[in-house]
Amino acid sequence: xxxxxxxDIHITVSxxxxxxxxxNYSYGATPYLFWYVQSPGQGLQLxxxxxxxxxxxxxxxxxxxxxxxxxxxxxxxxxxxxxxDAAEYFCAVGANPGTASKLTFGTGTRLxxxx
Amino acid sequence: NAGxxxxxxxxxLKTGQSMTLQCAQDxxxxxxxxxxxxxxxxxxxxxxxxxxxxTDKGEVPNGYNVSRLNKREFSxxxxxxxxxxxxxxxxxxxxxxxxxxxxxxxxxxLVL
Numbered sequence: 250x251x252x253x254x255x256x257d258i259h260i261t262v263s264x265x266x267x268x269x270x271x272x273n274y275s276y277g278a279t280p281y282l283f284w285y286v287q288s289p290g291q292g293l294q295l296x297x298x299x300x301x302x303x304x305x306x307x308x309x310x311x312x313x314x315x316x317x318x319x320x321x322x323x324x325x326x327x328x329x330x331x332x333x334d335a336a337e338y339f340c341a342v343g344a345n346p347g348t349a350s351k352l353t354f355g356t357g358t359r360l361x362x363x364x
Numbered sequence: 365n366a367g368x369x370x371x372x373x374x375x376x377l378k379t380g381q382s383m384t385l386q387c388a389q390d391x392x393x394x395x396x397x398x399x400x401x402x403x404x405x406x407x408x409x410x411x412x413x414x415x416x417x418x419t420d421k422g423e424v425p426n427g428y429n430v431s432r433l434n435k436r437e438f439s440x441x442x443x444x445x446x447x448x449x450x451x452x453x454x455x456x457x458x459x460x461x462x463x464x465x466x467x468x469x470x471x472x473x474l475v476l
Contacts, residue, residue: 258404288380292368293407293453300418300463316419339406351397351422352465353404 251276251342255355263363264332267350270325270358281343282323284314288336291357296338299323320361335362365389370455376474377445385440385471387455394457396438397428397465398430400451405417407454412439415460445475 252275262268274280281300283291298310304316314325323340348352370470371386389396394415399407409422411430419430427440427449442449452472456465 253406283464285467292469293456295464295466298464334367341407351409351412352407354399356404356406 251280251344251353253340253342253353253355255340255358256339258356259359261361261363262330265329268325268327268330268334268360270338270340270360271362272323272325272355273321274323274340274342275321276342280323282314282316283341283343284308284312284323284325284342285340285354286310286336287357293339296325314327317336320339330360332364333364335360368455368457369455370468372471373469374472374474376476377392378444378476379443379459382441382443383445383448383473384442385455385467386437387439388437389457389459390436391450391459391466392435392467393436393457394460396432397456397458398428398440399454399456400424400449400463401454401470402451409431410440429469437444440448442473445473447475449473450475 254273283298284296299306299316337357337359339357341351341352368389383437397411397412401407408424413432415418416435429449431439452470454470
């Protein structure tokens with residue numbers, strides 16, 4: 250069964266500082282990996298996804314993530330955080346295409362940005 | 365194009381009451397999903413529908429039923445609500461051949 254671990258429950262960074270949110274996954278085949286962001290009281294918005302190819306993927310809002318198969322990781326990064334980035338971030342892994350593509354989510358990392 | 369819509373936005377129930385959460389999507393997606401979100405537990409899949417006419421259990425189906433009314437609509441029913449079902453419920457949909465799921469804004473349910 251697939252699983253996702255986000256080891257950091259809560260992270261605080263200063264505006265303008267760099268950010269890295271950790272995500273480790275467990276899946277027997279090639280994973281489909283996602284990062285979603287949830288602003289307070291809102292639904293989930295897709296930031297970026299990895300299916301295959303270049304292991305460094307770019308997303309919206311200046312975010313990027315790098316897939317490292319050897320480390321079973323898909324960490325999310327941003328060079329310079331803005332106050333509006335304060336939100337909860339979820340990493341998720343999906344099954345291969347041709348199935349119902351059920352996603353397994355991590356428990357989330359809440360990002361606080363100090364001014 | 366509204367994407368995925370959910371009603372109601374917020375609901376308070378008493379233990380033992382029943383209710384149906386509604387979800388609709390206008391993106392012509394085949395697959396639809398219901399998740400619940402609880403603090404410290406991320407999102408957990410309750411039920412999903414790979415296509416119109418089919419439904420399957422997810423990780424936490426107990427206490428829930430679903431109906432895929434048509435291609436657009438996928439409802440979640442609580443027959444006898446319990447305090448443990450206090451949660452935020454999200455509906456999502458996905459186009460066949462793609463892996464990305466698109467989420468609705470959520471329904472906040474409080475069971476007293």
